[in-house]
Amino acid sequence: MEKVMATVFFSLLCLWTTTEAKDLYVNITYLETAITKGAVCLDGSAPAFHFHPGTGSGINSWLIHLQGGGWCETTSDCLARATTDLSSKNMSKIAYFTGVLSSDPQFNPDFYNWNRVKIRYCDGSSYIGDIEEVDPDTNLHFRGARIFEAIMEYFLGQGMIYAQNAILSGTSAGGLGAILHCDKFRLFLPLIARVKCISDAGFFVNVEAISGEPLIEEKYKRVVALHGSAKNLPLSCTALSSDPNLCFFPQYVARHICTPLFIVNSAYDSWQINNSLVPQVADPNNEWPYCKHDINICSPSQIQTLQG
Numbered sequence: 217m218e219k220v221m222a223t224v225f226f227s228l229l230c231l232w233t234t235t236e237a238k239d240l241y242v243n244i245t246y247l248e249t250a251i252t253k254g255a256v257c258l259d260g261s262a263p264a265f266h267f268h269p270g271t272g273s274g275i276n277s278w279l280i281h282l283q284g285g286g287w288c289e290t291t292s293d294c295l296a297r298a299t300t301d302l303s304s305k306n307m308s309k310i311a312y313f314t315g316v317l318s319s320d321p322q323f324n325p326d327f328y329n330w331n332r333v334k335i336r337y338c339d340g341s342s343y344i345g346d347i348e349e350v351d352p353d354t355n356l357h358f359r360g361a362r363i364f365e366a367i368m369e370y371f372l373g374q375g376m377i378y379a380q381n382a383i384l385s386g387t388s389a390g391g392l393g394a395i396l397h398c399d400k401f402r403l404f405l406p407l408i409a410r411v412k413c414i415s416d417a418g419f420f421v422n423v424e425a426i427s428g429e430p431l432i433e434e435k436y437k438r439v440v441a442l443h444g445s446a447k448n449l450p451l452s453c454t455a456l457s458s459d460p461n462l463c464f465f466p467q468y469v470a471r472h473i474c475t476p477l478f479i480v481n482s483a484y485d486s487w488q489i490n491n492s493l494v495p496q497v498a499d500p501n502n503e504w505p506y507c508k509h510d511i512n513i514c515s516p517s518q519i520q521t522l523q524g
Contacts, residue, residue: 391418
């Protein structure tokens with residue numbers, strides 16, 4: 217049953233924006249026990265998260281947020297990521313909880329006293345990859361799906377098994393992960409729990425570049441192949457698709473998700489304009505740089521292109 221809710225209320229949108237609120241800095245936690253399950257970052261390091269426990273009426277309510285940060289589609293790309301703060305070895309040890317993670321009831325009245333978790337992104341596959349073999353030459357591990365499952369299992373043991381309310385959210389690549397894991401997330405939780413998913417800037421569209429080439433589709437196919445993600449994409453989509461790789465795109469998978477799903481996405485998503493519709497390779501005459509920087513100076517024909 218389709219329950220995709222594309223209309224987002226103003227109050228929800230406000231919660232997802234940065235506002236002036238009381239500072240809340242949360243220390244990082246490394247889930248060392250996940251290593252024995254093979255649930256590790258690209259470089260083999262332990263996955264990590266930041267957790268602020270719920271209080272009062274929010275003691276049995278949970279908000280799990282998936283950090284974003286793009287994808288890696290080649291071995292060299294993944295090796296480069298493993299040397300940045302997208303490896304748990306190099307991550308900031310403290311996270312600033314704001315927006316829906318804030319503990320300030322004035323700015324976050326609905327979730328301020330919930331159990332709030334920010335999962336750090338270190339796999340480059342939107343938490344969906346899983347390949348058992350490790351190339352000894354690169355020591356790269358493609359285990360995003362195992363990271364998600366290991367952290368869910370950990371928090372079930374920390375009280376999430378008694379959840380009355382639960383939300384899986386994410387931003388950008390994490391927002392895509394929230395869509396792809398939405399129904400699976402529901403299965404971790406009690407039947408009586410009210411469960412919803414929210415994707416912020418994670419609805420990536422399969423659109424041809426202005427050159428007529430399917431560049432973003434080809435990119436996502438490389439991501440899925442490199443990380444072995446196809447087997448972890450929602451079966452409700454892959455079973456009906458002639459090309460399971462397409463189920464990495466929300467436009468094909470969202471209609472099959474049974475858990476209530478909210479989509480927050482800009483009509484003019486700058487990342488998608490710059491990387492899907494008008495990447496540099498599709499604009500050899502450099503006709504788009506100014507328009508991509510400021511929509512107010514786009515020509516009428518460029519506006520028409522942006523509007524599809």
